[in-house]
Amino acid sequence: EIGFDSSRKMMTTFHKVAGKLTSYTKGAPDEILKRCNRILENGKVKRLSPKQKKNILRQNKAFSEKALRVLGFAYNQGKKKVAAEQKMIFVGLQAMIDPPREEVKRAIEKCASAGIKVIMITGDHLVTASAIAKNLGIEGKAIEGKEIVRLDLKAKVEGIGVFARVNPEHKLKIVEALKAKGHIVAMTGDGVNDAPALKQSDIGVSMGITGTDVAKEASSMILTDDNFTSIVSAVEEGRNIYDNIKKFVNYLLSSNMGEVLVLFTAMIIGFTIAGEPVLPLIAIQILWVNLITDGLPALALGVDPPDPKIMQRKPRNPKEHVISKNMLWNIIVIGVLVTVGVLFIFNYGLPQGAEKAQTLALTMLVVLEIVRLEMIRSQYHTGFFSNKWLTMALAVVLVLQLLIIYTPLRSIFHLAPLAWIDWVWIVMIGAAMFAIGKFASLLIRHATHQSD
Structure with a gap:
C-alpha cells in the first residue's frame, strides 16, 4: 500500500488478481487524470484522449457544483511501488454527498452575529468547497x-473565506497571516502534519475521535465529539463565565466601597448621642454583612445564566481589563449613593437610640446591596428569578436578617425591632437608589462608550 498523502492527494493498494500484481488507486480526480494515459471503456482499455480528459474534468466540476465530493479511480498492472501511480488506466468517478449537519449552519450564523469569522480550510476541490x-x-x-x-497573503487573508486543496504547510501560513492582522485565531486539525498550525494558533483545537496523538499534544483544546457546534457552545460558555466574573467583582467592590464610605463619612460627620460618638455599624454587624449578606449572593452569581444576547456581541478586546472605566465609575457612584442612603436613615433613627439607628443602617445596607445586585444583572438582560441559586441565596439573606432583628438573636448583634414605618422608609430609599443608579449608569455608559 502507498498511503494517502496530502501532496499527492491519492492512495494506492496492491493485490494479486488472477495471478497478476494489480494496483488500485483512488484520489482527487484532477490528480488521478494527470497520471493516466488510458481509459477502461465498455470493458476495453483504450488510449485516453485530451477530449476525454476534458469531458471527465467537466463532469467532475458539475458534481462539485452540487456540493458533492468526488473521487477518481484508476488501476495498473505489473508495476510496483511509485511506478504503479504512473501511466494508469482510468476507471471512473464516484460522487458522494456528505451533507453538513443542520446545526452547523445555525452555529456559523451564530458565529457571524458574535463577530467571529469562520474560514473553511479543506483538501476538497475548489468548486466543491465553494458550493x-x-x-x-x-x-x-x-x-x-x-x-x-x-499571493500577498497578509494583505488578502481577511477577504478570503475558503481555502481549497490545502496542504498542512498552507495552514501554518494562513494562521501566521491572520495573527499578523491582529486576529485571535482558533485552528482545528486532526493529523500529524496539522501540529505546527495548531501550535502556532492562539487556540489549537484537535479532534478527540479522529485526531492523532501528535495533534492532541499540540492543541490547547480537544473536541471530544468532533463537532463544530461544540466549539461555538464553548465560546458562549466562555463569554458567560467572563460575564459572571465581572458581575462578581462589580458586586463585591460596589458593596465594599459603600461600607467603607459609610463608616469613613460617618466618622468625619461625627454622629453623637448624648455627647457620645456613635457609628452606623459596629464590628459584629460589619462581619455579618461581609460573611452573609455579601458572600452568599456573590457565590450564587458564579452560576448566573448567560445573557440572551451574549452571542450578538462583538468579541472583546483581549487587552481589556476586568475592571473597565465604566465599572470603576459605577462602583464609585453607587458607593456614594449607598453612603447617602444609609447615613440618611441612620440619622433618621438616631433620636430613637443607637441600636435602633444601627438596625436601620444595617437593614438599609442589606437592601441596597440587593438593589445593586439587580442593577448589575439587568445590564446583562438577566431575569430576576432566572438563577434559582441566587433566588435561594437572597431568600436566606432576608430570612436571616429578619431573624436577627425580631428574635432574641438581636441582643448578640445589638439591634432593635423595626416598625412598619421604618420598612416604608427603607423601601422608598431602595427604590430611589435603583432609579438614580440606573440613570447614573446610563450617563456613565454614554460617557465611557463601554457597557458592563
Whole structure:
C-alpha cells in the first residue's frame, strides 16, 4: 500500500488478481487524470484522449457544483511501488454527498452575529468547497492552496473565506497571516502534519475521535465529539463565565466601597448621642454583612445564566481589563449613593437610640446591596428569578436578617425591632437608589462608550 498523502492527494493498494500484481488507486480526480494515459471503456482499455480528459474534468466540476465530493479511480498492472501511480488506466468517478449537519449552519450564523469569522480550510476541490461554503453561509473569496505562494497573503487573508486543496504547510501560513492582522485565531486539525498550525494558533483545537496523538499534544483544546457546534457552545460558555466574573467583582467592590464610605463619612460627620460618638455599624454587624449578606449572593452569581444576547456581541478586546472605566465609575457612584442612603436613615433613627439607628443602617445596607445586585444583572438582560441559586441565596439573606432583628438573636448583634414605618422608609430609599443608579449608569455608559 502507498498511503494517502496530502501532496499527492491519492492512495494506492496492491493485490494479486488472477495471478497478476494489480494496483488500485483512488484520489482527487484532477490528480488521478494527470497520471493516466488510458481509459477502461465498455470493458476495453483504450488510449485516453485530451477530449476525454476534458469531458471527465467537466463532469467532475458539475458534481462539485452540487456540493458533492468526488473521487477518481484508476488501476495498473505489473508495476510496483511509485511506478504503479504512473501511466494508469482510468476507471471512473464516484460522487458522494456528505451533507453538513443542520446545526452547523445555525452555529456559523451564530458565529457571524458574535463577530467571529469562520474560514473553511479543506483538501476538497475548489468548486466543491465553494458550493459547501455557500450552503453553510461562509462568506469570502475562495482560493486554492497553491495560490497562497503567489499571493500577498497578509494583505488578502481577511477577504478570503475558503481555502481549497490545502496542504498542512498552507495552514501554518494562513494562521501566521491572520495573527499578523491582529486576529485571535482558533485552528482545528486532526493529523500529524496539522501540529505546527495548531501550535502556532492562539487556540489549537484537535479532534478527540479522529485526531492523532501528535495533534492532541499540540492543541490547547480537544473536541471530544468532533463537532463544530461544540466549539461555538464553548465560546458562549466562555463569554458567560467572563460575564459572571465581572458581575462578581462589580458586586463585591460596589458593596465594599459603600461600607467603607459609610463608616469613613460617618466618622468625619461625627454622629453623637448624648455627647457620645456613635457609628452606623459596629464590628459584629460589619462581619455579618461581609460573611452573609455579601458572600452568599456573590457565590450564587458564579452560576448566573448567560445573557440572551451574549452571542450578538462583538468579541472583546483581549487587552481589556476586568475592571473597565465604566465599572470603576459605577462602583464609585453607587458607593456614594449607598453612603447617602444609609447615613440618611441612620440619622433618621438616631433620636430613637443607637441600636435602633444601627438596625436601620444595617437593614438599609442589606437592601441596597440587593438593589445593586439587580442593577448589575439587568445590564446583562438577566431575569430576576432566572438563577434559582441566587433566588435561594437572597431568600436566606432576608430570612436571616429578619431573624436577627425580631428574635432574641438581636441582643448578640445589638439591634432593635423595626416598625412598619421604618420598612416604608427603607423601601422608598431602595427604590430611589435603583432609579438614580440606573440613570447614573446610563450617563456613565454614554460617557465611557463601554457597557458592563
